[in-house]
Amino acid sequence: MAFWFFIVLFMFIVIFRPLLERRAVKKWGKSSKRIQFFVEQSLFYIIILLGYVTLFKYEGISFSFMGWKATSFSAFHASPLPSFFKYLILALFSFFIITVILVAWIKRNKEASIFGEETLASSYHVFTPQKKEEVASWSFFSCLHVAVESLVYFPFFYFLYVHIFHVTNIWLVLVFITCAYYVVQLAFSYDRLSIQPFIIGLFLSSLYVLTESVLPLLLFYICNFVLEIYHVEEEFQRQKQA
Numbered sequence: 001m002a003f004w005f006f007i008v009l010f011m012f013i014v015i016f017r018p019l020l021e022r023r024a025v026k027k028w029g030k031s032s033k034r035i036q037f038f039v040e041q042s043l044f045y046i047i048i049l050l051g052y053v054t055l056f057k058y059e060g061i062s063f064s065f066m067g068w069k070a071t072s073f074s075a076f077h078a079s080p081l082p083s084f085f086k087y088l089i090l091a092l093f094s095f096f097i098i099t100v101i102l103v104a105w106i107k108r109n110k111e112a113s114i115f116g117e118e119t120l121a122s123s124y125h126v127f128t129p130q131k132k133e134e135v136a137s138w139s140f141f142s143c144l145h146v147a148v149e150s151l152v153y154f155p156f157f158y159f160l161y162v163h164i165f166h167v168t169n170i171w172l173v174l175v176f177i178t179c180a181y182y183v184v185q186l187a188f189s190y191d192r193l194s195i196q197p198f199i200i201g202l203f204l205s206s207l208y209v210l211t212e213s214v215l216p217l218l219l220f221y222i223c224n225f226v227l228e229i230y231h232v233e234e235e236f237q238r239q240k241q242a
Contacts (some may be wrong), residue, residue: 002059006164009051013153014183017044034129038137045144052152066155071213079210080170089206093216100223103230128232135232146225150217153181154208170209177205 021044024037056066079086129138157177161167167176181201207216 034134035137038141042141042144045148067214071211075212146221150221151214174205178202
C-alpha cells in the first residue's frame with residue numbers, strides 16, 4: 001500500500017500540480033486576479049508538504065535520512081560521483097552565491113539597473129507581483145515554493161528512485177531526478193521549457209547527491225528568491241518613472 005502512496009504523491013507533484021498551474025496561468029495570468037493565482041498555487045504546495053510529512057511519518061522514515069540535516073566534507077568525499085564533477089558542482093554553487101552577493105552590493109549602492117526588461121520569459125510576469133497589493137500573497141507563495149522545492153522535491157525524487165524503484169546507477173538516478181524536475185516545469189511549456197530547467201535540475205540533483213543534505217538547496221532557492229525581490233523592486237521603480 002505504501003508503494004501506491006509514493007506513486008500518488010509523485011503523480012501529484014510532476015503532473016497534477018503543473019497542469020493546474022498551467023491552467024491558472026492561462027486563466028488569471030493576464031488579468032488583475034494574480035492574488036487568486038498565488039493563493040491557489042500556495043494551497044497546492046501546502047498539500048504537497050503535508051502529504052510528504054504525513055507519508056514519511058507514517059512509514060517511520062527519519063527526516064534526517066531524507067536530507068533534513070547539516071552537511072559535511074565527509075559526505076562530499078564519500079559521494080560516488082567523480083572528483084571533477086564534484087568540484088565542478090561546488091564551483092558553480094559558489095559562483096552563484098557570489099553572484100547574489102554582488103547583486104546585493106550593487107543594489108545597496110544604487111548602481112545602474114542590473115536586470116534587463118527582456119531577459120525573462122513572458123510567463124515570469126505572471127509569476128511575480130505587478131501591483132503593491134499583490135506583494136503579500138506573492139511573498140507567501142514564494143516562501144512555500146522555496147520550502148517545497150528544496151525540502152521535498154529532490155529528497156523525495158531521490159528516495160523514490162533509489163529506495164522504491166531500486167535504481168543503483170548514480171548517473172541514472174541523476175537523469176531521472178532531473179527529468180522529474182523538468183516535467184514539473186510543464187506549466188510554462190511554451191516559453192520556459194527549454195534546456196535551462198534541465199541544466200538547473202541536473203545541477204540541483206547533483207548538489208543533493210553530493211552533500212546528502214537539503215541545506216545547500218535551501219540556500220540556493222533563498223538566494224534565487226532574493227534576486228526575484230530585487231527584480232520586483234526594480235520593476236516597481238520603472239512603473240513609478242513611467
